[in-house]
Amino acid sequence: MSFLEVSDLRVEFPTSDGLVKAVDGVTFTVERGETLAIVGESGSGKTVTNLALMGLLSKRGSRISGSAIMKGDAGNLELIDLADEQMRKIRGKNIAMIFQDPMSSLHPYYTIGDQIIEAHQVHNEVDIEVSTARAIELLEMVGIPDAANRLKAFPHQFSGGMRQRVMIAMALVNSPELLIADEPTTALDVTVQAQILKLLRELQSELKMAIILITHDLGVVAGAADRVNVMYAGKIVESAPVGELYANPLMPYTHGLLASIPRMDRGHGKRLSAIAGQPPSLIALPAGCAFAPRCNFTERVGGGPDRCKSTMPALTEHTPGHFARCHLEGAAL
Amino acid sequence: MNDTPIAEVKNLQKFFPITSNSIFARVKGENKAVNGISFAIKRGETLGLVGESGCGKSTAGRTILKLYEPTSGEIYFNGENISGYSSRKMKPLRTKMQIIFQDPYSSLNPRHSVGEIIGAAFTIHGIDSVASSKRDIKSAVQELMERVGLNPEHYNRYPHEFSGGQRQRIGIARALALRPEFIVCDEPVSALDVSIQAQVINLLDDLKDDFGLSYLFIAHDLSVVQHISDRVAVMYLGKIVEIAPTEEIYQRPHHPYTKALLSAIPIPDPVLESAREQIVLSGDLPSPSNPPTGCVFNTRCWKAQARCFTEEPALHLLDGSEVACHYPE
Numbered sequence: 334m335s336f337l338e339v340s341d342l343r344v345e346f347p348t349s350d351g352l353v354k355a356v357d358g359v360t361f362t363v364e365r366g367e368t369l370a371i372v373g374e375s376g377s378g379k380t381v382t383n384l385a386l387m388g389l390l391s392k393r394g395s396r397i398s399g400s401a402i403m404k405g406d407a408g409n410l411e412l413i414d415l416a417d418e419q420m421r422k423i424r425g426k427n428i429a430m431i432f433q434d435p436m437s438s439l440h441p442y443y444t445i446g447d448q449i450i451e452a453h454q455v456h457n458e459v460d461i462e463v464s465t466a467r468a469i470e471l472l473e474m475v476g477i478p479d480a481a482n483r484l485k486a487f488p489h490q491f492s493g494g495m496r497q498r499v500m501i502a503m504a505l506v507n508s509p510e511l512l513i514a515d516e517p518t519t520a521l522d523v524t525v526q527a528q529i530l531k532l533l534r535e536l537q538s539e540l541k542m543a544i545i546l547i548t549h550d551l552g553v554v555a556g557a558a559d560r561v562n563v564m565y566a567g568k569i570v571e572s573a574p575v576g577e578l579y580a581n582p583l584m585p586y587t588h589g590l591l592a593s594i595p596r597m598d599r600g601h602g603k604r605l606s607a608i609a610g611q612p613p614s615l616i617a618l619p620a621g622c623a624f625a626p627r628c629n630f631t632e633r634v635g636g637g638p639d640r641c642k643s644t645m646p647a648l649t650e651h652t653p654g655h656f657a658r659c660h661l662e663g664a665a666l
Numbered sequence: 667m668n669d670t671p672i673a674e675v676k677n678l679q680k681f682f683p684i685t686s687n688s689i690f691a692r693v694k695g696e697n698k699a700v701n702g703i704s705f706a707i708k709r710g711e712t713l714g715l716v717g718e719s720g721c722g723k724s725t726a727g728r729t730i731l732k733l734y735e736p737t738s739g740e741i742y743f744n745g746e747n748i749s750g751y752s753s754r755k756m757k758p759l760r761t762k763m764q765i766i767f768q769d770p771y772s773s774l775n776p777r778h779s780v781g782e783i784i785g786a787a788f789t790i791h792g793i794d795s796v797a798s799s800k801r802d803i804k805s806a807v808q809e810l811m812e813r814v815g816l817n818p819e820h821y822n823r824y825p826h827e828f829s830g831g832q833r834q835r836i837g838i839a840r841a842l843a844l845r846p847e848f849i850v851c852d853e854p855v856s857a858l859d860v861s862i863q864a865q866v867i868n869l870l871d872d873l874k875d876d877f878g879l880s881y882l883f884i885a886h887d888l889s890v891v892q893h894i895s896d897r898v899a900v901m902y903l904g905k906i907v908e909i910a911p912t913e914e915i916y917q918r919p920h921h922p923y924t925k926a927l928l929s930a931i932p933i934p935d936p937v938l939e940s941a942r943e944q945i946v947l948s949g950d951l952p953s954p955s956n957p958p959t960g961c962v963f964n965t966r967c968w969k970a971q972a973r974c975f976t977e978e979p980a981l982h983l984l985d986g987s988e989v990a991c992h993y994p995e
Contacts, residue, residue, distance in 0.1 A: 552932030607864035
């Protein structure tokens with residue numbers, strides 16, 4: 334059994350305009366020491382999937398179903414309907430999360446020392462000195478110089494990259510088994526992004542964490558992930574080991590996504606092949622493949638475009654470990 | 667063909683005062699956002715301006731359009747020195763120069779319909795050659811909407827009814843309304859998803875040819891800049907450290923900072939990505955209110971020597987590039 338097994342996860346938000354199906358039957362696994370990237374555009378459901386795993390969605394505002402079993406140090410846990418009380422015990426201890434924007438995720442009125450020490454104290458019955466020492470150790474680990482003195486600094490006294498390091502230190506203070514990193518480098522400049530990604534790689538091999546990396550940047554994925562799930566309109570449309578996905582994308586959406594990135598190694602001036610149209614509304618999802626209205630390959634499907642529009646293709650395994658949700662025969666792309 | 671550059675700046679500086687918080691606000695110092703830059707943009711050319719957050723690239727773009735008053739230096743538009751122009755004197759020139767902003771959410775007035783947003787340009791400038799009455803404005807606006815890929819029937823809709831990519835198209839239509847010659851694109855695709863980003867880049871490319879535009883294309887994403895620009899200028903801490911034709915700068919970067927910046931960009935291909943040689947810069951950008959003496963990059967440069975801390979390097983020619991470094995690559 335895998336470390337984390339998510340099966341048929343669904344998250345729906347009732348709104349005055351109708352039911353928004355943000356996550357529409359998602360199934361995947363993550364192993365220890367592995368980085369799984371979840372890639373998709375805004376509104377594809379990548380963040381909501383992970384908020385559901387963390388128990389961070391309001392039970393009143395959303396309907397969550399499905400299962401997510403984590404086989405960790407705390408035994409086998411069903412994360413989806415864990416009582417709030419129990420979730421609080423493992424959140425921050427067994428599972429931790431890093432968010433995109435370090436400025437709004439750190440409390441501006443407390444020193445970073447207070448915040449990291451608090452995260453340790455909540456889950457460990459130890460003296461404050463022990464937690465302080467642990468906080469210093471973590472800050473040193475994430476590469477903040479003069480850590481002991483910097484404990485007394487406030488978030489605004491740090492640059493964006495340094496704040497992101499503080500967030501990582503806080504997330505790792507209890508040595509979590511699973512780290513969910515939601516766009517951890519999107520708000521950062523490229524040179525700082527390179528520093529942070531390198532740091533995450535080093536920490537992972539040291540701590541043997543499982544990492545779920547949520548991002549829209551296929552460049553980041555290429556360097557940081559072991560396996561990739563591509564999401565579109567709340568569903569996983571392709572899943573493969575990282576090398577395989579880039580070398581041999583099977584789903585037209587993945588193919589289009591890769592082709593639409595301006596690439597430094599491809600010279601300039603060439604026209605980008607954009608994906609026409611826009612993602613569908615999550616309130617009125619089409620009956621068939623959600624990507625069909627934007628897809629250039631529907632003519633080549635056995636049964637023609639009508640089949641794509643009327644029947645949702647299943648996520649099928651084409652080569653070992655490489656799944657795609659498409660009616661097209663694997664080699665046809 | 668007219669050889670006069672469409673836009674040119676010479677030794678442009680823009681400082682923002684830093685004031686203390688007391689009632690008797692005193693100027694404590696200056697944020698040297700743009701600290702003496704010079705470049706020229708030829709007609710029909712796209713100059714990419716890249717750098718990390720806080721390097722002064724957006725301030726530079728806005729100062730060229732005189733949306734900020736320059737602290738010192740000269741700005742030429744079509745050969746005309748506009749540095750000292752009052753806003754009244756600028757108004758007729760404004761039809762020739764436009765800007766497209768990064769955030770398509772905050773740059774459109776949520777209470778105005780698309781028609782009003784795009785049509786405002788005509789009304790403000792009392793343009794009658796394109797549109798003499800309200801009805802003509804409507805048809806001119808709808809023509810523009812069609813040109814940028816929006817449905818002209820959406821004339822009466824409000825910004826919130828559009829997606830991010832469509833909003834950016836509204837911003838582009840607004841900028842095009844008065845048939846400008848020069849557009850500053852300030853991070854026009856940074857807020858968009860990849861598949862939509864490609865649509866907008868292609869649109870900007872097409873419009874450039876159709877309308878005979880020149881762009882100053884400001885972005886932090888070097889792969890986007892490479893795609894669209896003829897020449898690229900790299901900024902660091904208010905200075906241009908390297909400026910060169912696109913092919914040249916990407917293949918043979920001369921300034922250590924350019925080299926580090928290029929090496930930090932992830933390549934969307936796991937095989938190339940793992941083989942990529944990466945220079946990870948240590949430290950952060952120094953404060954622009956107190957830049958290092960000598961070369962501005964000396965605090966993070968692995969090649970810095972004594973001379974770099976005392977003598978500021980000037981831009982000089984090197985194999986077709988201009989580079990500001992004592993020890994270029």
